[in-house]
Amino acid sequence: MEYWDDDAHLVLFAVRPASQRQGVGSSILAWLEACAVVAGSKRVRVEARLDSVAARSFYNQHGYHEICLKRRMYSGAADGVNLEKWLRIPNDA
Numbered sequence: 001m002e003y004w005d006d007d008a009h010l011v012l013f014a015v016r017p018a019s020q021r022q023g024v025g026s027s028i029l030a031w032l033e034a035c036a037v038v039a040g041s042k043r044v045r046v047e048a049r050l051d052s053v054a055a056r057s058f059y060n061q062h063g064y065h066e067i068c069l070k071r072r073m074y075s076g077a078a079d080g081v082n083l084e085k086w087l088r089i090p091n092d093a
């Protein structure tokens, strides 16, 4: 995770294949989001490959919205999608 003024940017995130679909990613993502709130972030941004059903479903499941498609985002070849999630700050109105 990278931290900017109001944003946190999830740069690299993966779960070992043998451990996928067991809630590991969800637990780590929740912990990273809690850290981002403590760091003062209001939003988490992340990118995923357009053809990655696992990543897009995972982030959608956790309240991330798909903002825009980016052609040739990965190495100038694979298309990607930008996602974001607005964090709930404790005591925020």
Ligand SMILES: CC(C)(COP(=O)(O)OP(=O)(O)OC[C@H]1O[C@@H](n2cnc3c(N)ncnc32)[C@H](O)[C@@H]1OP(=O)(O)O)[C@@H](O)C(=O)NCCC(=O)NCCS
Pocket: 011, 012, 013, 014, 015, 016, 019, 020, 021, 022, 023, 024, 025, 026, 027, 046, 047, 048, 049, 052, 053, 054, 055, 057, 058, 059, 061
């Ligand atoms: C995306 C990724 C991190 C998810 O990690 P995970 O530990 O398997 O995720 P969880 O077990 O917490 O899954 C939570 C929910 O996400 C969704 N999901 C996760 N993997 C999915 C898949 N392969 N297909 C469809 N939905 C999926 C499901 O809704 C799942 O809930 P369920 O298992 O009750 O149906 C993992 O698949 C991964 O490392 N993929 C390769 C790298 C990658 O794409 N990283 C993200 C881009 S930065």
